[in-house]
Amino acid sequence: MTKLIGYARVSTRQQSTDRQQVDILASGVRRDDLYVDHGISGARASRPYFDRALDALEDGDTLVITTLDRLGRSTQNMLAFAEELRGRGAGLRVLNLGGGDVDTATPMGSMLFTIMAALGQMEHDIKRERVVDSINKRREAGKDLGGRPRLITDSQIRNARRLIDGGETATTVARDLGMSRATFYRRTRALDLTAEPFEASERAPYSLPSPGIFSGGAYGTIALSAPQGTE
Numbered sequence: 664m665t666k667l668i669g670y671a672r673v674s675t676r677q678q679s680t681d682r683q684q685v686d687i688l689a690s691g692v693r694r695d696d697l698y699v700d701h702g703i704s705g706a707r708a709s710r711p712y713f714d715r716a717l718d719a720l721e722d723g724d725t726l727v728i729t730t731l732d733r734l735g736r737s738t739q740n741m742l743a744f745a746e747e748l749r750g751r752g753a754g755l756r757v758l759n760l761g762g763g764d765v766d767t768a769t770p771m772g773s774m775l776f777t778i779m780a781a782l783g784q785m786e787h788d789i790k791r792e793r794v795v796d797s798i799n800k801r802r803e804a805g806k807d808l809g810g811r812p813r814l815i816t817d818s819q820i821r822n823a824r825r826l827i828d829g830g831e832t833a834t835t836v837a838r839d840l841g842m843s844r845a846t847f848y849r850r851t852r853a854l855d856l857t858a859e860p861f862e863a864s865e866r867a868p869y870s871l872p873s874p875g876i877f878s879g880g881a882y883g884t885i886a887l888s889a890p891q892g893t894e
Contacts, residue, residue: 665723666757669697670716674750683729686758692727722752725768729758758880802838815840820850 669692671683674744687697698716713753726748728734745767748755755776756766764771823836837847 665721665725665854666677666696667692667725667727668716668719669727670699670713671697671729672710672713673702683733685759686729687727690727690756690758717747717751720748720751720753725754725756727756727768731757734872737744747892753759780838814843815835817854820854824851 665692669687669690670686671687684697684699688694696719698712698719700710700712702710716726731741734741745755747765754766754768756764756768756772758764760775765775767776819840822839826836827833833844833847837844840847842850
């Protein structure tokens with residue numbers, strides 16, 4: 664037999680759950696099926712009775728709350744919990760959403776949550792796109808991406824040195840490894856891999872002509888003479 668599970672939460676010290684409890688009980692929830700969290704945070708870890716309410720839900724049951732923000736502090740949190748309920752085969756009823764009572768068991772309520780989920784996903788995708796774009800721009804500019812440094816093994820450093828010996832530039836190889844050239848040089852020296860050859864190759868991509876090239880051959884002989892009238 665399906666049943667209604669109620670949940671109320673106090674998010675500040677000044678608030679009271681009395682109004683929430685009255686409204687939830689009036690909706691048909693039995694007092695034994697009402698779970699209340701007393702605290703100042705909306706974080707999931709600080710809401711033990713919310714977890715108990717979810718555990719009490721069975722297929723076909725409905726979680727009843729007064730307002731949608733009882734589920735979380737952000738739109739993504741709210742929608743994530745709504746999807747969690749759907750995954751459990753349970754419904755969600757919000758007694759005051761946009762001034763009305765919304766139940767996902769009804770076609771209108773289901774449509775509303777579908778729209779909200781779509782908007783939430785769009786918001787998530789836009790934020791992710793911005794983050795990825797920012798990371799790519801910082802990577803192209805050679806800037807530090809922050810976060811925990813990626814562990815680069817000695818084997819990867821040796822392979823990177825082979826790439827440089829094969830013609831790749833140290834700047835390109837170091838960037839692909841996610842480290843600066845200076846760090847890459849330190850790692851190669853620590854492994855007794857000589858760094859000077861590829862340092863020099865980046866400073867002077869073109870080799871200088873040999874001294875003999877100006878003394879004859881196709882270029883002829885270059886002679887230096889003093890300007891006339893200065894003897």
